[in-house]
Structure formats: C-alpha cells, structure tokens
Amino acid sequence: DGGITQSPKYLFRKEGQNVTLSCEQNLNHDAMYWYRQDPGQGLRLIYYSQIVNDFQKGDIAEGYSVSREKKESFPLTVTSAQKNPTAFYLCASSGRLAGERVLTTDTQYFGPGTRLTVL
Amino acid sequence: DAKTTQPPSMDCAEGRAANLPCNHSTISGNEYVYWYRQIHSQGPQYIIHGLKNNETNEMASLIITEDRKSSTLILPHATLRDTAVYYCIVRPPNTGNQFYFGTGTSLTVIP
Numbered sequence: 283d284g285g286i287t288q289s290p291k292y293l294f295r296k297e298g299q300n301v302t303l304s305c306e307q308n309l310n311h312d313a314m315y316w317y318r319q320d321p322g323q324g325l326r327l328i329y330y331s332q333i334v335n336d337f338q339k340g341d342i343a344e345g346y347s348v349s350r351e352k353k354e355s356f357p358l359t360v361t362s363a364q365k366n367p368t369a370f371y372l373c374a375s376s377g378r379l380a381g382e383r384v385l386t387t388d389t390q391y392f393g394p395g396t397r398l399t400v401l
Numbered sequence: 402d403a404k405t406t407q408p409p410s411m412d413c414a415e416g417r418a419a420n421l422p423c424n425h426s427t428i429s430g431n432e433y434v435y436w437y438r439q440i441h442s443q444g445p446q447y448i449i450h451g452l453k454n455n456e457t458n459e460m461a462s463l464i465i466t467e468d469r470k471s472s473t474l475i476l477p478h479a480t481l482r483d484t485a486v487y488y489c490i491v492r493p494p495n496t497g498n499q500f501y502f503g504t505g506t507s508l509t510v511i512p
Contacts, residue, residue: 288444315499324488324502325445340499372444389435390500392444 285309286393288373293398295360295367303358303371303396311377314356315390318342319370328371331356360398371396405489410507413483419476421506423489426470431493434465435500436474438485445488445502448474479510 286307295301305314313332317325327340331350345364350356356375360367372395376388406424413419425434435450449456449463451472456463462475476483488505 286444317499317502322504324504325500327499330499370442374444388494389447389450391447395442395444397442 286373286375286391288371288393288396290396291394293396295398295400297400298362300359300361301398303360303373303398305356305358305373305393307354307356307375307393309375309377309391310353311375311391312353313376313388314350315374315376316340316346316348316356316358317372317374319372319395325372328358367398368400369398371398405491405503407487407489407503407506409504410509412509412511413476413479415481415510415512416478419479419483419508419510421474421476421487421489421508422471423474424471425489425491428469428491429493432491433494434463434469434472435490435492436461436463437488437490437500437502438483439488439505440482440485448487479508481510481512484508484510 289304315330316328318328319325326342328346329337329340329348331337334350334353337348337350345361347359373393374390376390433450433452436448437445439445448460449458451463451465465472486505486507488502490500
C-alpha cells in the first residue's frame with residue numbers, strides 16, 4: 283500500500299531539547315517537503331528536497347534542520363533554537379504518478395502529520 | 402503564484418451538491434488550479450486539478466470558467482465525512498516548490 287507515513291502522531295518535548303520527526307514515503311517520489319501549520323492558519327514551508335543529498339530552505343527554516351540520505355526518507359529535526367516549536371508538522375512528496383512516463387504536474391501528497399507540543 | 406480568494410465558510414445539506422467557489426483573477430496561462438481538503442488534525446488530501454478544461458474524478462468535479470479567472474469545485478452528493486477545510490491553489494507546473502495554502506473554505510455538511 284503506497285503512501286507517506288509520519289511518526290510519531292503526537293510528540294511532547296521539554297524546552298531546550300532537540301527532537302526529530304520522521305517522514306517516509308514508498309511512492310518513489312524524488313521531491314519531499316516539510317510544512318508547519320499553526321491553528322487556523324495555512325501551511326508554511328520549512329525545507330524541501332528535490333533529490334537525494336540536496337535540500338533547500340523554505341520560508342521559515344530557522345531553528346530546523348533536515349537530511350536526505352535516502353530517497354524514501356526526509357527527517358526533520360526541531361532544534362532548541364526554534365523559538366515557538368509547538369505546531370502541527372506535515373510532510374509531503376511529489377513526483378510522477380504511477381504509470382506516468384513523463385512528469386506532467388507535481389501534485390504533492392501529504393502524510394498524516396505530527397503534532398508537536400513543547401512543555 | 403497567483404492569489405486565490407475563497408469564502409471563509411459554507412454549509413451544505415447532506416446528500417445535496419456542494420459547490421465551492423474560488424476566484425483567481427490574476428492566474429497566468431501556464432498555472433494549474435489545484436484543490437485539496439483537510440479534515441481536522443489530518444494532512445491535506447489531494448482532490449483534483451485542471452488547467453482549462455473541466456475535470457472529473459471519483460471524488461469531485463472541477464469547473465473552470467472560459468477566462469480561467471474563477472473555478473468551482475463540486476462534490477455531487479455531500480456526506481458528513483466531507484466536512485473539512487477546502488483549499489484552492491494555483492501554481493505553474495513542475496516548479497518543484499511549495500504549494501501556498503491560504504485559509505480556505507470551511508465546509509460543514511449538515512445532517
């Protein structure tokens with residue numbers, strides 16, 4: 283069953299601690315993304331990666347770090363430098379749909395999200 | 402990416418068609434119209450997208466006006482599980498970049 287998984291679903295962290303959120307996809311997509319969503323607001327891009335071993339900062343990268351060592355994995359670390367980390371974190375991927383030989387559009391498919399709360 | 406305007410909220414009776422409008426008057430010729438929805442505390446779910454022709458899939462229909470300045474997402478027979486926030490997004494293809502989600506339309510399906 284193809285899709286994107288995120289773990290854990292809920293995460294609690296004490297102030298001053300780093301924490302890593304997992305994102306895995308088995309869609310064979312090249313591109314992966316991390317977004318943050320605050321209550322009643324839209325999504326804001328943290329980091330994205332268009333290919334393995336390469337990633338770019340989004341609009342709100344400060345206090346976050348990522349790695350892309352494998353095509354299927356794009357973990358996000360929320361560091362102690364992030365001033366207000368409590369939020370809903372969403373991972374997405376995009377690429378050719380099953381059966382497509384050519385990339386026509388890059389529709390993004392999202393995981394179920396991780397809700398991070400700093401205590 | 403072109404800016405979109407959606408009503409903040411709408412109600413629809415269960416079993417009736419839900420018609421969700423979106424204005425995108427500054428859309429460029431190569432920009433697609435995408436629709437996603439987000440049920441509370443879940444990740445956004447892709448619904449449908451189109452360029453200029455009307456599109457239909459198992460979830461919904463997308464009607465784009467001839468001048469492409471507005472579009473309507475149609476859920477033909479709304480159910481309680483369709484209660485969600487619906488986002489209309491326009492963007493050029495294959496940019497490999499983010500989708501700009503605004504605040505969308507909160508649709509409530511009423512029994």
